[in-house]
Amino acid sequence: MPYAVANARGVVMVDVAKRAGVSQKTVSRVVNNAPHVRPGVRDRVMTAIAELGYHPNVAAQALARNRTHVIGMLAIASDLYGPARRVFTIEQATRRHGFRLALASLPDLERDTVAAGVQDLLGSGVEGIVVEVPNHLVDLDLGRLDLPVVTSAGRIAGVARQAVIDTDQADAARQATNYLLGLGHETVWHLAGPRDWDAARKRLTGWRAALRDAGRRVPPVFYGDWSARAGYQRGLELARRDDVTAVFAANDHMAMGLLRAIAETGRRIPEDISVMGYDNVPEAEFQMVPLTTVGSDESGTAERMLSELVALIEGDEPPEAEIDLGFSLIFRRSSGPPPSR
Template sequence: MADVARVAGVSAQTVSRALAGHPNVTPSTRAKVMAAVEELGYRRNNAARMLSSGRSRTIGVVTLQTNFYSRAAVTSGIENAARDAGYAVSTATTASLDTSAIEGALSRLADQDVEGIILSVPLIHTSERIEQLTRATPTITIDGSRTAATDVVAVDQFMVAKLATQHLLDLGHETVWHVSGPREWLEAARRREGWQAALETAGRSVPPPLEGDWSPGSGYRNGLVLAHIPDVTAVFVASDEMAFGVVRALHEAGRRVPEDVSVVGVDDIELAEYCSPSLTTVAQPFEQMGALAVAGLLRHIADPDCAPDTVPVEPKLVVRASTRPVGTNGDTAPGTQSGTSAASARP
């Protein structure tokens, strides 16, 4: 730091303030400091900085060990927002949603002296140890679950399902079938409840839900079942990735989408717009959720005594080509099959 100060022609204290983003440092002085940093290849020693300040400037994230797009997008939002705030991110992955696995991930982050933790996993069950860890370290959850001490950033999954189901009912379908996520996931349970409530409110029959595991393969297997039920004309699928599999199976069985069966997914991942047909879906702003979680966590770090809060995030219906009003453009009537095969739904 003394070398940087010498090259920039400022004091070591000014260098420290410039690197910390202090508001009293002018833009021209900060530019000189950063130019000297670049010239000298200076890197701050985080271990020494933690010893001098008593702060790690690190946020911990607990996430599921998976290749699901939604988890990666949330983590990206967290990392970008943390970096902008001058924080590093340490990630602890868990291979399952068992309480003991989540306890282990939280403990690993606590051992690193992170200043706060974002739980980016469904907290199905809590435990005394989880309660202790989240009381000791400011914590925010992203999926709607919470402990006594956690703040929450959450999309209303009940509303997600109602938006999707009502869209299909408004298109003239008599009822809507559902391919749900795994029973133990809170998001899946709330979407199932919202789908059922929308049908019951409209006075429609509620078909038995089919269950997937979020993967395209599970969607494909359930799509083959749906393809052989003639009365199926509309399907709400609990994730876009499962919806890709459902559409592929319907096409292979000769059920056209959307002429014979309309399909709605959830998430609005990047591939949704490019599958065939493009997928109608309920968008969840994953990166925004990550950024909101960081902002809330930093507030909690600054004021550990603040009361736990819930930050709602609004879902949005995105209408594309995989849904269409019943009976338009030569479509077959509900309960009949076209027999005409279409292109694969693979993106």
């Protein structure tokens, strides 16, 4: 079920004033560190601020003076290569555009965590937000904020000014699967990402569509958690099956774990089993058997995301359709024809 961002309206200065039993002007004086406020009154206001979780509207204050040139990013905290690389490339692109990045890194997608992340960004006076969380899991109530948004995680309901920028991951998975079928494999097995990740669903959908369109058997799906460990553990199961000759893994780290599992069971790559990954991480090229994979221009994606967001901040109309930045199949030695029977 989607999670709602807590307190859709947000805590405002008048709420603090009511809780503290003072005027809104007094709250403003405390927030702005004005002199001549009695210590007892200041203490009551500060207590109300802490209890209510109030964040001064830095954006409004800054706009009254001038632009803040701060862009916010809402991202899931992860040491996985894909999410971590996206944060890094967005931060670099933000600097190139003359902005500063305020990052809300979420340890989980619980209601309170997401709400706190959004409030932290608002407290930083952001002029626009990059959303990099699986937003089908979170009801991101960003429409009320009237801020421009750019995302690669799918369109967000209620946001009038947004740009959606991504690779067509379903098509990339379809073409990767078709490539393995074109080598002569009767079917292709799939090592998928977590069931609740949008990227994993898209890649699984593309893989399945390719097999069905080709009239091939659709094998059972093996699920992992994006890690090399999961690839290794599920790879041991796949490698022991005589009917497995080709595997498309939903990311390179699982594919690299799969490579090790296949080698340890005594089967050869690609003579017995072909392996294909997704992401083109830097180490994919330098495995004992270099990994065939799907790649995209991550720096170009970050640059386009920031260009679109800055244009929205400056008043341009949002694009009507999603922006597809393309991908490429990168052929290395982990893929080849099936073994002769």
